[in-house]
Amino acid sequence: MSPMNTDQLEQKKQERKVQIMRAALKVFADNGIKLTKMNMIAKEAKISYGLVYHYFESKEQVLYESLEWGMERNKTKEMFDELNKKQLSALEKIKSFMMVAFKEGDTGRTGDVFRIIQHLHSSPDLPTHIHELIEQSGKVYIETLYPLFMEGQESGEIIEGNAEELLRMYLTILSGIMAEDPLFWKENTEWKVSILIRMIAA
Amino acid sequence: MSPMNTDQLEQKKQERKVQIMRAALKVFADNGIKLTKMNMIAKEAKISYGLVYHYFESKEQVLYESLEWGMERNKTKEMFDELNKKQLSALEKIKSFMMVAFKEGDTGRTGDVFRIIQHLHSSPDLPTHIHELIEQSGKVYIETLYPLFMEGQESGEIIEGNAEELLRMYLTILSGIMAEDPLFWKENTEWKVSILIRMIAA
Amino acid sequence: MSPMNTDQLEQKKQERKVQIMRAALKVFADNGIKLTKMNMIAKEAKISYGLVYHYFESKEQVLYESLEWGMERNKTKEMFDELNKKQLSALEKIKSFMMVAFKEGDTGRTGDVFRIIQHLHSSPDLPTHIHELIEQSGKVYIETLYPLFMEGQESGEIIEGNAEELLRMYLTILSGIMAEDPLFWKENTEWKVSILIRMIAA
Amino acid sequence: MSPMNTDQLEQKKQERKVQIMRAALKVFADNGIKLTKMNMIAKEAKISYGLVYHYFESKEQVLYESLEWGMERNKTKEMFDELNKKQLSALEKIKSFMMVAFKEGDTGRTGDVFRIIQHLHSSPDLPTHIHELIEQSGKVYIETLYPLFMEGQESGEIIEGNAEELLRMYLTILSGIMAEDPLFWKENTEWKVSILIRMIAA
DNA sequence: AATGAATGAGACTTCATTCAT
DNA sequence: GATGAATGAAGTCTCATTCAT
Numbered sequence: 006m007s008p009m010n011t012d013q014l015e016q017k018k019q020e021r022k023v024q025i026m027r028a029a030l031k032v033f034a035d036n037g038i039k040l041t042k043m044n045m046i047a048k049e050a051k052i053s054y055g056l057v058y059h060y061f062e063s064k065e066q067v068l069y070e071s072l073e074w075g076m077e078r079n080k081t082k083e084m085f086d087e088l089n090k091k092q093l094s095a096l097e098k099i100k101s102f103m104m105v106a107f108k109e110g111d112t113g114r115t116g117d118v119f120r121i122i123q124h125l126h127s128s129p130d131l132p133t134h135i136h137e138l139i140e141q142s143g144k145v146y147i148e149t150l151y152p153l154f155m156e157g158q159e160s161g162e163i164i165e166g167n168a169e170e171l172l173r174m175y176l177t178i179l180s181g182i183m184a185e186d187p188l189f190w191k192e193n194t195e196w197k198v199s200i201l202i203r204m205i206a207a
Numbered sequence: 208m209s210p211m212n213t214d215q216l217e218q219k220k221q222e223r224k225v226q227i228m229r230a231a232l233k234v235f236a237d238n239g240i241k242l243t244k245m246n247m248i249a250k251e252a253k254i255s256y257g258l259v260y261h262y263f264e265s266k267e268q269v270l271y272e273s274l275e276w277g278m279e280r281n282k283t284k285e286m287f288d289e290l291n292k293k294q295l296s297a298l299e300k301i302k303s304f305m306m307v308a309f310k311e312g313d314t315g316r317t318g319d320v321f322r323i324i325q326h327l328h329s330s331p332d333l334p335t336h337i338h339e340l341i342e343q344s345g346k347v348y349i350e351t352l353y354p355l356f357m358e359g360q361e362s363g364e365i366i367e368g369n370a371e372e373l374l375r376m377y378l379t380i381l382s383g384i385m386a387e388d389p390l391f392w393k394e395n396t397e398w399k400v401s402i403l404i405r406m407i408a409a
Numbered sequence: 410m411s412p413m414n415t416d417q418l419e420q421k422k423q424e425r426k427v428q429i430m431r432a433a434l435k436v437f438a439d440n441g442i443k444l445t446k447m448n449m450i451a452k453e454a455k456i457s458y459g460l461v462y463h464y465f466e467s468k469e470q471v472l473y474e475s476l477e478w479g480m481e482r483n484k485t486k487e488m489f490d491e492l493n494k495k496q497l498s499a500l501e502k503i504k505s506f507m508m509v510a511f512k513e514g515d516t517g518r519t520g521d522v523f524r525i526i527q528h529l530h531s532s533p534d535l536p537t538h539i540h541e542l543i544e545q546s547g548k549v550y551i552e553t554l555y556p557l558f559m560e561g562q563e564s565g566e567i568i569e570g571n572a573e574e575l576l577r578m579y580l581t582i583l584s585g586i587m588a589e590d591p592l593f594w595k596e597n598t599e600w601k602v603s604i605l606i607r608m609i610a611a
Numbered sequence: 612m613s614p615m616n617t618d619q620l621e622q623k624k625q626e627r628k629v630q631i632m633r634a635a636l637k638v639f640a641d642n643g644i645k646l647t648k649m650n651m652i653a654k655e656a657k658i659s660y661g662l663v664y665h666y667f668e669s670k671e672q673v674l675y676e677s678l679e680w681g682m683e684r685n686k687t688k689e690m691f692d693e694l695n696k697k698q699l700s701a702l703e704k705i706k707s708f709m710m711v712a713f714k715e716g717d718t719g720r721t722g723d724v725f726r727i728i729q730h731l732h733s734s735p736d737l738p739t740h741i742h743e744l745i746e747q748s749g750k751v752y753i754e755t756l757y758p759l760f761m762e763g764q765e766s767g768e769i770i771e772g773n774a775e776e777l778l779r780m781y782l783t784i785l786s787g788i789m790a791e792d793p794l795f796w797k798e799n800t801e802w803k804v805s806i807l808i809r810m811i812a813a
Numbered sequence: 814a815a816t817g818a819a820t821g822a823g824a825c826t827t828c829a830t831t832c833a834t
Numbered sequence: 835g836a837t838g839a840a841t842g843a844a845g846t847c848t849c850a851t852t853c854a855t
Contacts, residue, residue: 042827043828044829053837123387180388185386201406244845255819261817446849447850459817601780608809648825659840659842664828
């Protein structure tokens with residue numbers, strides 16, 4: 006009942022939520038939104054399904070907050086800021102970005118978020134605020150990669166043509182891979198990245 | 208009571224089945240197996256859901272027969288035989304294959320079948336006979352493209368390396384695109400094909 | 410278009426109805442009312458299910474008319490009148506009744522009607538007019554057998570006790586047998602009848 | 612959190628299952644397998660149909676487990692062992708068996724199980740494991756009564772003839788009664804038993 | 814007259830959500 | 835806080851009935 010208690014409780018509560026959100030991201034990413042049962046999230050988080058409702062209003066709310074949390078952790082922007090400090094060409098930066106973004110361990114969840122966003126593209130019956138979240142999240146990739154594409158074209162590293170269109174196609178392909186084969190990046194990452202880069206490298 | 212009568216009826220029945228299978232392929236491709244409701248197939252075919260059961264035993268049977276029918280129409284093999292008659296390099300043949308396979312109108316359904324097969328890869332709880340059908344169908348692409356990849360490598364048109372792995376990655380990317388953006392090939396097909404080809408062109 | 414034609418048509422129609430009713434009685438008797446599908450009746454009558462609706466309003470109507478027709482053919486009363494002409498004791502008449510009633514060929518349908526009536530006892534959700542028909546039909550057996558039971562008791566052939574109760578139990582057992590094992594009477598009829606008679610024989 | 616807690620929960624769960632199985636046995640017995648709706652079981656158990664699925668996988672599983680449970684409670688064998696300790700003639704034992712088996716109160720469910728087994732004889736489209744259960748259960752009656760029939764014939768209490776056939780007919784009649792009139796044994800049990808016994812008593 | 818194509822109510826089952834403990 | 839018991843909407847499939855041919 007001491008004031009400290011309240012804080013501790015609050016923190017514990019937050020930890021629980023994180024435990025659930027981490028599980029949710031994984032399960033949503035693996036199965037898609039509709040096919041993910043509350044059951045599966047609870048099992049992945051090693052709690053009872055009833056408890057999920059103690060921390061979240063609904064399945065939809067779990068999705069929303071998990072995405073929010075995942076994007077925050079995702080920190081694409083920060084990743085780029087980090088990259089920009091290094092002395093690399095535009096193409097090398099793009100390559101580095103892919104290596105970092107998709108070859109993550111347990112912590113990042115970048116891939117999970119990316120994959121969920123793909124699943125969501127094909128779920129037209131979701132509420133607006135979720136679609137907005139997606140929209141916003143998708144933008145991050147565009148906003149950070151577009152300048153690099155432009156830079157690459159100027160320096161002659163990247164093929165000519167409409168940079169925006171090229172970027173969109175590039176992202177479509179990345180999305181597609183993640184939707185198609187979640188384990189794609191697990192093996193031979195470097196080789197695969199280099200092949201993909203060939204598409205845009207002059 | 209003329210002999211023509213029976214034939215006509217039989218043909219009409221077959222047309223109805225085709226109407227349903229065409230609808231089913233589209234809806235399955237767009238939504239995945241589990242998320243496709245009989246309702247959706249029926250609505251797409253502009254009939255009542257009850258009627259679907261007049262022509263097919265179950266949802267699973269609709270899937271199976273539709274795939275079978277779609278693959279038959281698909282005729283990847285025939286397409287290649289046609290190609291091989293022409294005087295083209297391996298890379299040009301691969302390019303032609305993509306142009307023909309993915310830029311079809313309403314008739315071909317090649318893309319739908321391709322996408323469903325992708326969905327099915329991630330549905331481990333389907334009966335054996337469907338998985339066999341998929342397996343078999345997937346093989347067609349490999350069996351027809353693999354020799355071309357080899358040929359391309361020998362002639363120096365295609366980059367060095369493990370041809371099988373390269374082909375698998377190539378197919379994963381194609382699958383991913385179709386899963387991700389069904390309308391991908393509608394516009395700018397030629398340019399998109401050329402970009403993709405860059406991945407493997409030496 | 411001649412007047413004769415009308416009659417012939419009328420007769421043909423009646424024959425068709427009989428064909429259906431005969432089939433219906435058999436299928437209803439074997440499967441019970443609810444579990445009998447229109448399909449099964451049609452197949453048994455070797456016609457399409459649609460045609461049944463040409464001759465009858467509904468499944469319920471098929472049941473009603475079939476029962477009516479079956480009871481008419483059944484002619485328990487006539488059977489007894491026949492028996493009464495012979496010089497037999499009451500017990501021998503009861504025995505004869507059973508032999509005739511249950512060991513019939515294709516024509517009689519006595520057993521079918523009897524069995525359907527049993528099924529109907531346990532179908533409380535049927536319309537009134539059908540229940541009335543049943544009621545009425547059940548009475549025939551009681552009305553014709555009751556005097557024989559009385560007579561048998563007076564002559565000392567049948568055991569003492571409440572004749573009505575004894576008869577009711579006897580009929581329950583007969584009904585039960587037909588519900589339980591439709592083919593019961595096919596074999597060893599005489600021996601089985603004699604065993605059953607032992608229950609009431611003094 | 613006391614150790615008792617888990618046990619209590621487990622016990623409560625078991626009680627719920629028993630509540631459902633008791634209801635199921637009654638409803639199955641009254642209506643037959645196919646005509647029994649999950650709804651009816653739920654209503655009889657005074658719960659929602661959804662809850663039934665919390666405790667059982669499917670309707671079929673409800674049937675299977677209910678039968679198993681009912682047979683266990685049934686304990687025909689134990690009943691006979693009890694009887695055999697007493698100094699009774701074979702016929703008297705058969706009589707006692709019937710009195711005990713069919714004049715039970717709420718607890719026994721012997722009659723329900725017996726009736727369901729009859730219904731099942733006429734349901735050829737049930738899975739094997741259920742048929743095996745039935746088979747096995749049916750055997751109990753035969754295995755326990757057959758020796759008594761033989762014994763009775765040797766001592767001259769029971770009429771001559773093929774004991775097996777006689778027993779089969781006897782059981783058919785019992786089954787039939789239970790199928791036909793579930794309340795048959797409620798009243799006048801002793802008298803009814805004595806009449807039935809007359810069939811086989813020398 | 815005859816067929817069987819077409820429809821939709823109802824039954825089984827799944828699963829998100831609420832609630833008692 | 836934590837569990838899982840309880841409910842009911844929605845999806846798959848069956849089948850009586852209507853209707854076009």
